[in-house]
Amino acid sequence: MSVPSGPPAIDVRGLRRAYDVKPTRVVALDGVDLEVPPGEFFGLLGPNGAGKTTLIKILTTLLLPSEGTARIFGFDVVEDVKRIRRIMNMVAGGEQSGYGILTVREQLWMFSQFYGLTRADGWRRVDELIEAVGMGPERLQRVSTLSTGQRQKMNFARGLLNDPWILFLDEPTLGLDVAAARSVRELVTAWKAAVPGRTVLLTTHYMAEADDLCERIAIVDHGRILAIGSPTELKKRVQRESIFRVELDHLDGGPATLAALPGVVSAAPAADEGGPADRQSVTLNLILEEDGALGGVVVALSRLGSHILALRKSEPSLEDVFVELVGRGFADEDGPAPAAFAPAPLVDDAHVDVA
Amino acid sequence: MSVYEFRHTESPQAAADWTRRQIVMTDLRAVGGRAYPRINGMLREPSWVFFEILLPFLATSAFVFVYRALQAPPQYVGFVVLGGAMTAFWLSVVWMMASQLYWEKSQGNLELYFAAPMGFMAILFGMAVGGIVMTSMRAAVVLVVATVVYGVTFEIDQWFLLLLVFGLTLAALYGLGMILASLYLVWGREAFQMNQLLIEPVYFVSGLNFPVMNLGLVGALAIATIPLAVGLDAMRQLAFVGSPFPVGTPSVEVEIVILIAMSIGFVLAARVMLAALERRARRDGRLSIRWQ
Numbered sequence: 124m125s126v127p128s129g130p131p132a133i134d135v136r137g138l139r140r141a142y143d144v145k146p147t148r149v150v151a152l153d154g155v156d157l158e159v160p161p162g163e164f165f166g167l168l169g170p171n172g173a174g175k176t177t178l179i180k181i182l183t184t185l186l187l188p189s190e191g192t193a194r195i196f197g198f199d200v201v202e203d204v205k206r207i208r209r210i211m212n213m214v215a216g217g218e219q220s221g222y223g224i225l226t227v228r229e230q231l232w233m234f235s236q237f238y239g240l241t242r243a244d245g246w247r248r249v250d251e252l253i254e255a256v257g258m259g260p261e262r263l264q265r266v267s268t269l270s271t272g273q274r275q276k277m278n279f280a281r282g283l284l285n286d287p288w289i290l291f292l293d294e295p296t297l298g299l300d301v302a303a304a305r306s307v308r309e310l311v312t313a314w315k316a317a318v319p320g321r322t323v324l325l326t327t328h329y330m331a332e333a334d335d336l337c338e339r340i341a342i343v344d345h346g347r348i349l350a351i352g353s354p355t356e357l358k359k360r361v362q363r364e365s366i367f368r369v370e371l372d373h374l375d376g377g378p379a380t381l382a383a384l385p386g387v388v389s390a391a392p393a394a395d396e397g398g399p400a401d402r403q404s405v406t407l408n409l410i411l412e413e414d415g416a417l418g419g420v421v422v423a424l425s426r427l428g429s430h431i432l433a434l435r436k437s438e439p440s441l442e443d444v445f446v447e448l449v450g451r452g453f454a455d456e457d458g459p460a461p462a463a464f465a466p467a468p469l470v471d472d473a474h475v476d477v478a
Numbered sequence: 479m480s481v482y483e484f485r486h487t488e489s490p491q492a493a494a495d496w497t498r499r500q501i502v503m504t505d506l507r508a509v510g511g512r513a514y515p516r517i518n519g520m521l522r523e524p525s526w527v528f529f530e531i532l533l534p535f536l537a538t539s540a541f542v543f544v545y546r547a548l549q550a551p552p553q554y555v556g557f558v559v560l561g562g563a564m565t566a567f568w569l570s571v572v573w574m575m576a577s578q579l580y581w582e583k584s585q586g587n588l589e590l591y592f593a594a595p596m597g598f599m600a601i602l603f604g605m606a607v608g609g610i611v612m613t614s615m616r617a618a619v620v621l622v623v624a625t626v627v628y629g630v631t632f633e634i635d636q637w638f639l640l641l642l643v644f645g646l647t648l649a650a651l652y653g654l655g656m657i658l659a660s661l662y663l664v665w666g667r668e669a670f671q672m673n674q675l676l677i678e679p680v681y682f683v684s685g686l687n688f689p690v691m692n693l694g695l696v697g698a699l700a701i702a703t704i705p706l707a708v709g710l711d712a713m714r715q716l717a718f719v720g721s722p723f724p725v726g727t728p729s730v731e732v733e734i735v736i737l738i739a740m741s742i743g744f745v746l747a748a749r750v751m752l753a754a755l756e757r758r759a760r761r762d763g764r765l766s767i768r769w770q
Contacts, residue, residue: 129489142763161490180763183593187760196490206494208595220586222515224522229514236511237594239504248484255481285595286483288490317482320490 130197132289132322133159133182137191140177140346151177153346154191159339161196161288162319166337167326168441174346175326179291182324183213195289211289214282216275216297223267227258227277230266231284238285252280256310272303279310289322290314296332308336330441340441342448349448358439361447364388365411370433371424374405381409384423386416404432496595508596512604513611516574520612530566530616535624538562541687542628553718553725554688556630560717561686561710563621567651568684568706570613572676575655578605579663589765598756599749602659606652633720639730640716646737647709653744654705660751663759684710691727701733705740708733 135157142149152174159165167175180186181193184204193200195207221230228249235245253262256276261269269277275295282290292311296304315321327333333340334354341351350357374380381390388410411417414436424431487493496504541558582588591601624630634640662672683700684690684707690697691711700707711726712733718725726733759765 129491132490180589183589185589185592185760185765186763187757196494198494203494205595208593209496210490210493211593213590213593215586218586220590222519224519225515229518233511233514234590234594236507236514237504237591237596239500239507239595241507242510245507251481251484281590283482284484286485286487286493288487288493314482 129161130194131158132161132163132196133157133165133324134194134197135178135182135191136193138178138181138188138193139190140174140181140186141189151346152181152188155346155348157341157348157351159322159324161322164315164323164325164336164338166333166340167324167343168328168330168333168340168445169326169343170328173343175343176293177346178343179213179293179324179326183211183291184208209285210287211291212282212285212287213291213293214275214278214295215292216294216299217271218275218278220278220281221266223265225266226263227266227269228253228262231277231280234281235284240284248284249280252283255283256280257306272299272306275299275303275307276310279307283314286318288320289324292323292325294327295325296327296329304332308332312336330445334441342445344449350444354441357441357444361443362439365414365417366437367409367411367417368393368406368433368435368437369409369420369431370404370406371429372404372432374407374424374429375427378407380427381407381420381423384416384419386412386419388412408437501597504596505600508594508600509604509607512601513608516605516608516612520615531619531623534562534565534620537565538620538624539628542624551721551723552631553721553723555628556632556718557689557714558687559621559624559628559630560713562624563617564647564706564710564713565681565686566613566617566620567610567648568680569677570609571651571655571658572673574609574613575602575605575652576658576676577662577673579659583765592756592765598752599656602656602748602752605659606655609655610648610652632717634717635719636716639734640713643709643712643716643730643734643737646734646741647705647713650705650709650737650740650744653741653748656748657744657751660748660755663752663755664762664764680704680706683707686710689714689724689726691724701728702736705737705744708736708740712737 135155138152138155138157139150140152142151155174155178167178169175177186181188181200182195184200184207187201195211198206200207221233225233228246231249231252232245235248236242240248250262253259256279258273258276258280261273266274266277279295282292290311295311296307299307311323311325315323323336325333325336337354339351339353340357341348342357343349350360352360378390378392381387390407390409393406393408409417409420411420421431485493538558538561542555545554545558579588582591591598625632658676681687683693683696684704685693685697685700686706689711690700690707693700697707701711702708712730715726715730715733756765
């Protein structure tokens with residue numbers, strides 16, 4: 124099966140949304156343009172208050188835009204509300220929906236009726252999904268007695284009841300432990316892979332989750348999209364040089380020998396080498412103009428009689444991308460980070476001296 | 479087909495294009511779906527026996543003893559018992575219809591209801607059907623217990639007409655509940671104060687414990703506007719046929735017409751208001767902002 128041709132799964136043009144929050148007017152979305160093709164797993168990455176949830180509310184027809192247009196598979200979010208609601212579903216993290224007095228099975232069946240499944244189909248579908256999300260033992264348990272992770276699995280089953288073409292996930296793993304979060308991610312991936320053209324819009328502020336799941340990511344802050352691209356493309360934006368960590372048995376002449384080589388920007392001892400104190404090896408951080416310069420370094424080391432014990436390329440993380448774009452980390456959502464909490468370096472080895 | 483593909487559709491456009499029959503059937507199923515937790519919930523919370531039967535029974539008993547002490551005609555005890563049973567419906571309309579959407583919003587259900595493809599009126603009908611089934615059982619228990627304990631004698635000639643009036647009263651009451659629910663969609667915490675305002679004054683002007691005709695012009699106004707008042711008045715006329723004194727006014731036939739007009743008018747008004755208020759709530763962001 125191939126991805127159905129047709130309009131984009133999400134097509135947003137000049138979208139703006141402001142709230143009248145006395146005494147000021149808060150702009151939650153400020154001229155967002157976004158196009159997501161059918162079949163893509165797309166992520167919105169940004170801190171709280173960035174505008175992610177507002178965008179999802181507009182796309183799920185729960186909120187009207189102040190300006191601009193938004194379309195789901197060609198259907199306008201203002202005019203074609205019912206059509207959009209027939210082909211989408213949504214799951215939010217920390218969702219407490221439903222009625223605690225019902226069992227898991229009953230709760231899901233109730234929601235199945237809102238999507239037009241027949242009575243019998245509803246029960247059958249519910250039983251299938253309960254098994255799929257691994258809630259067989261809890262199927263007759265009251266909703267009010269479920270743990271956070273169990274509840275979120277149930278919410279996810281609810282989101283799949285109507286076989287949506289587009290699934291909106293708003294912080295779906297919020298508050299879940301590692302195992303439950305992994306389980307939810309696996310479910311999403313399996314569901315999307317089952318039918319070409321199924322589209323997922325995920326909002327999260329968990330960098331690793333976005334990196335792991337999304338084909339493309341938009342970084343959002345203060346109602347604006349700051350950058351869009353695949354995780355690899357986004358990381359490349361902040362990695363202008365190649366950074367390697369190399370461990371040698373010895374190095375005659377010290378790091379300066381390597382720093383003088385063509386294509387080498389800097390060579391410096393790693394600040395924290397770890398390992399036993401009596402170790403004789405030397406660990407260096409090498410910053411190269413490009414990956415190709417590594418060949419010259421290897422040849423030079425060979426001439427110097429040094430043996431490479433370990434070599435690892437350091438990759439920037441999405442958090443580095445965010446810090447570069449926004450000027451602050453996720454933990455510092457209210458403004459630029461003070462000096463004592465300066466943004467992390469652009470590579471995942473925190474001790475690398477990039478200066 | 480796998481568990482991850484239940485209803486195969488060729489494209490999102492094909493999946494979004496529903497037939498008229500699909501739309502109607504989805505709305506009907508949604509009514510049943512929303513009624514389900516109310517009907518089943520009733521059977522799972524035995525505490526309602528205490529709160530919703532014993533307490534209304536005690537409140538009714540107070541008036542019974544007052545009337546007996548005043549040596550009022552025995553029909554007055556019957557009026558109180560009938561009024562006590564109907565109290566359950568008004569409480570249901572106020573707490574389980576009018577302010578229900580506020581609770582639903584607080585729980586996060588409201589946005590899921592609106593994000594689903596059925597018409598929202600189906601949710602209101604489902605709430606009403608569930609509320610009627612649940613409350614009818616409670617009202618029936620109050621009626622039977624109070625009738626037996628206080629030895630009330632009903633004189634009914636036209637059972638069908640009585641049941642018709644009862645049904646129309648519920649239709650008008652829950653239609654009014656739908657209107658209030660629509661209003662509560664854009665109200666916030668004020669809903670609590672509104673509920674308090676709607677209970678005691680309505681009890682009084684509806685003549686819950688006495689014939690509403692005793693209130694003169696206020697009673698006439700209540701009959702023209704409040705389903706509980708007109709329904710009770712008609713039911714008393716039909717349930718105490720041999721009463722030596724006038725039980726109600728105007729005639730049952732006129733009150734049936736009023737109830738029919740209220741039932742249709744309230745439901746239509748609720749539909750129009752819901753559409754308008756939903757749009758306003760989407761504009762203001764009130765469908766999903768909780769605790770406001």
